[in-house]
Amino acid sequence: MSHTAHIPSHRKPRRSASKMAIRAGVAGGFLSTIAVAGAAGPANAEPVTETIEMPLLTADAAGAVAQSAEATQQVALDLEAQAQLQAQQDAAAAKAAKAAKKAKAEADREAEAKEKEEAKKRAEAAAKERASRDSERTSLSAYSSTSTPASGSAGAVVSFLKAQLGDAYIMGATGPNAWDCSSLVQAAYRTVGIDLPRVSQDQSLAGTQVGTSNLQVGDILYWGGAGSAYHTGVYIGNGQYLDAANPSKGVVIQDLSGYPASGAVRVL
Structure with missing residues (x-):
């Protein structure tokens, strides 16, 4: 028999098979093994094993988790x-x-x-x-x-006028608590029995015209021309007169030097 002749081998034929086991170690002190097995050939094939080590959880990593x-x-x-x-x-x-x-x-x-x-x-x-x-x-x-006689009394006229001091000025008012200039003069002279016209223009023509340099208590003062006067008041002596001045002042006593009259008439 030739030395190259085929001699049957006593080795068992190698069969195709695979088996894998995975072991992982953990820092806590335990070891777990995960095995996965699979057969691609006969059931009695020799197993092949392979072990993979898993990374350990280090102390630094554990500290970071805790922090x-x-x-x-x-x-x-x-x-x-x-x-x-x-x-x-x-x-x-x-x-x-x-x-x-x-x-x-x-x-x-x-x-x-x-x-x-x-x-x-x-x-x-x-x-x-x-x-x-x-x-x-x-x-x-x-x-x-x-x-009071019909001829009147200057003192009574002045007393009536002073009793109205502080009353309001309202155009067209005729008392007893509000007046305009001519209604106040008219009411004052009515108390002594003298009936004067209602408006300033007509009052400036009543009685006798007198100069403003020769005034007597009770004379009627007017501002503007005789017959066209726009304001009247009554002279009360000492260079003063009393009138219903305007809405802001009402009935007041004023100095002639501050607002000289244009003329005067005497009815007493």
Whole structure:
């Protein structure tokens, strides 16, 4: 037999098979093995194994995980603290607003009560002054109807005029609490039985014309030309006259030097 002749081998034929086992070690001290087996040939084929080592979890990595957890917990604590602080601030602001509202309401009530009291005092003073004027006017009217002769009395005219001091000026008004210039002059002379025209133009022509340098108490002063006068008043002596001046002044006493008259007429 040739030395190259085929001699049957006693080795078992190699069969195709694969089997893999994966072992992973973990830093916690345990070892787990994952095995995956698969057969591609006969069931009695020899197994082939392969082991793969998994990376270990190092101490640095574990520390980082712990730090991350602590940081997350700290953020949660900070948020809770901020929420509590905000709640306290909101409560304080609400309390302050309520106190301010209450204080304002109290101040408003006090101011209203004070204003009512002052208004009451003003009304009482006005009523008292009005009653005094009415009493004086009644006395003058009674005097003029019983004691004053038809020729009149300069003193009575002036007394009536002074009793109207402080009354309002209203164009067209004829008393008893508001006048214009000619209605006041007309009412004053009516108390002594002299009936004068209603308007300034006609009053400037009543009686006798006299110069402004020779005035007597009770003379009627006028501003503008005789017959075309636009204002009248009554001379009361000492370089002064009394008139219903204008809406801003009302019935007042003024100096002739400040507003010289154009002329005068004498009816007493």
